[in-house]
Amino acid sequence: xxxxxxxxxxxxxxxxxxxxxxxxxxxxxxxxxxxxxxxxxxxxxxxxxxxxxxxxxxxxxxxxxxxxxxxxxxxxxxxxxxxxxxxxxxxxxxxxxxxxxxxxxxxxxxxxxxxxxxxxxxxxxxxxxxxxxxxxxxxxxxxxxxxxxxxxxxxxxxxxxxxxxxxxxxxxxxxxxxxxxxxxxxxxxxxxxxxxxxxxxxxxxxxxxxxxxxxxxxxxxxxxxxxxxxxxxxxxxxxxxxxxxxxxxxxxxxxxxxxxxxxxxxxxxxxxxxxxxxxxxxxxxxxxxxxxxxxxxxxxxxxxxxxxxxxxxxxxxxxxxxxxxxxxxxxxxxxxxxxxxxxxxxxxxxxxxxxxxxxxxxxxxxxxxxxxxxxxxxxxxxxxxxxxxxxxxxxxxxxxxxxxxxxxxxxxxxxxxxxxxxxxxxxxxxxxxxxxxxxxxxxxxxxxxxxxxxxxxxxxxxxx
Numbered sequence: 001x002x003x004x005x006x007x008x009x010x011x012x013x014x015x016x017x018x019x020x021x022x023x024x025x026x027x028x029x030x031x032x033x034x035x036x037x038x039x040x041x042x043x044x045x046x047x048x049x050x051x052x053x054x055x056x057x058x059x060x061x062x063x064x065x066x067x068x069x070x071x072x073x074x075x076x077x078x079x080x081x082x083x084x085x086x087x088x089x090x091x092x093x094x095x096x097x098x099x100x101x102x103x104x105x106x107x108x109x110x111x112x113x114x115x116x117x118x119x120x121x122x123x124x125x126x127x128x129x130x131x132x133x134x135x136x137x138x139x140x141x142x143x144x145x146x147x148x149x150x151x152x153x154x155x156x157x158x159x160x161x162x163x164x165x166x167x168x169x170x171x172x173x174x175x176x177x178x179x180x181x182x183x184x185x186x187x188x189x190x191x192x193x194x195x196x197x198x199x200x201x202x203x204x205x206x207x208x209x210x211x212x213x214x215x216x217x218x219x220x221x222x223x224x225x226x227x228x229x230x231x232x233x234x235x236x237x238x239x240x241x242x243x244x245x246x247x248x249x250x251x252x253x254x255x256x257x258x259x260x261x262x263x264x265x266x267x268x269x270x271x272x273x274x275x276x277x278x279x280x281x282x283x284x285x286x287x288x289x290x291x292x293x294x295x296x297x298x299x300x301x302x303x304x305x306x307x308x309x310x311x312x313x314x315x316x317x318x319x320x321x322x323x324x325x326x327x328x329x330x331x332x333x334x335x336x337x338x339x340x341x342x343x344x345x346x347x348x349x350x351x352x353x354x355x356x357x358x359x360x361x362x363x364x365x366x367x368x369x370x371x372x373x374x375x376x377x378x379x380x381x382x383x384x385x386x387x388x389x390x391x392x393x394x395x396x397x398x399x400x401x402x403x404x405x406x407x408x409x410x411x412x413x414x415x416x417x418x419x420x421x422x423x424x425x426x427x428x429x430x431x432x433x434x435x436x437x438x439x440x441x442x443x444x445x446x447x448x449x450x451x452x453x454x455x456x457x458x459x460x461x462x463x464x
Contacts, residue, residue, distance in 0.1 A: 032104070057077075082135075104188045108192045129162055137158065170344070174340060176188075196257055199265065201234040204232055251289075288321070290455070299438060299439050309455065312367070327436055386418065406459075435453070436454075437456075
């Protein structure tokens with residue numbers, strides 16, 4: 001009888017003095033995606049209780065029942081605005097304050113996404129001083145690893161001020177600043193990035209280990225003390241916990257660490273995009289940055305060029321993606337170029353033009369479309385070059401041409417309207433062209449909007 005009385009007392013106490021709590025992504029200062037059903041979820045020490053949630057934008061209550069201490073519901077959001085509160089009621093009441101409704105984006109990748117103004121940024125002092133945007137909010141995900149998918153992560157929403165901006169991703173900041181200024185709505189951005197990480201750590205482990213090709217490629221990754229290299233470790237701890245949080249899309253800057261297994265990147269990178277879309281349950285826009293030129297061990301080597309080619313392949317073969325080219329704003333002596341303003345700007349062009357349908361926005365530089373062999377020349381045609389092509393400098397650089405033997409020679413290249421004519425006296429029967437296809441290539445081909453052309457190859461010869 002005493003044991004039964006004690007158990008009843010314990011159950012009574014847990015329901016009377018228990019706790020309701022939320023994931024850290026749901027907290028004061030957050031931005032919720034506008035005009036959508038956002039998931040509000042959490043836990044309770046009461047094994048079974050009714051949970052009610054409402055936003056002060058309309059005070060319409062949504063109710064659910066916790067099951068084994070876990071609860072989740074869908075809360076409709078209005079057009080962009082705020083500030084508001086979100087109220088959670090059960091055996092206790094929680095209030096999330098200073099909440100905005102607007103657009104929410106996720107930024108991820110390795111160091112060029114992680115890098116803050118403190119790490120190096122053009123005009124840093126002025127940019128930091130001017131970063132007063134109360135309707136821009138930051139959420140920094142703490143760098144953690146896990147062998148298993150987690151439900152919670154460490155981080156908090158913060159208002160954009162000079163003090164918070166200087167510790168946040170420069171690329172993500174310039175991206176959302178431009179969205180905020182052009183759309184006129186609050187914008188929130190989640191930064192979940194980790195310098196040095198290969199793409200494999202951002203994928204579910206089983207997607208790598210159950211694929212023979214990807215598993216073999218992952219074994220080539222170097223073990224490093226400062227960042228994870230095993231499949232799934234960052235995904236489990238830094239992405240999975242926020243997959244219930246409704247976002248508008250993703251921006252991504254990564255690839256340098258996959259130079260050790262670049263051929264597999266043609267498969268692993270688009271696989272990651274597809275898998276994230278499945279986890280969020282929506283066709284997320286995914287805009288990414290083609291890695292910048294850098295000397296690495298040998299600027300004339302092609303391992304980084306293979307990664308860039310895989311990134312181009314991903315954009316051309318996966319819907320609702322876009323790629324920013326950086327071959328005009330890189331630094332061969334610095335793998336972390338300090339011009340992050342243009343990177344964020346070019347990412348924003350993709351979002352403004354494609355996701356938000358802003359008229360007149362040109363968002364891509366020239367992208368190779370087709371070739372035509374005419375006598376001893378190859379004529380190249382491009383997408384995103386309808387208004388013509390241009391070069392910066394006296395001669396076009398970084399064009400190479402080959403015959404059937406597959407040996408590439410430096411080529412002469414001339415702009416003809418919206419095409420480029422390529423030739424070499426050393427190649428009598430041209431078969432293929434490669435453009436900017438080395439680690440440290442610094443080409444100078446642009447469209448009329450001043451956006452640079454992506455590196456490309458016209459051949460499908462095996463890469464080694």
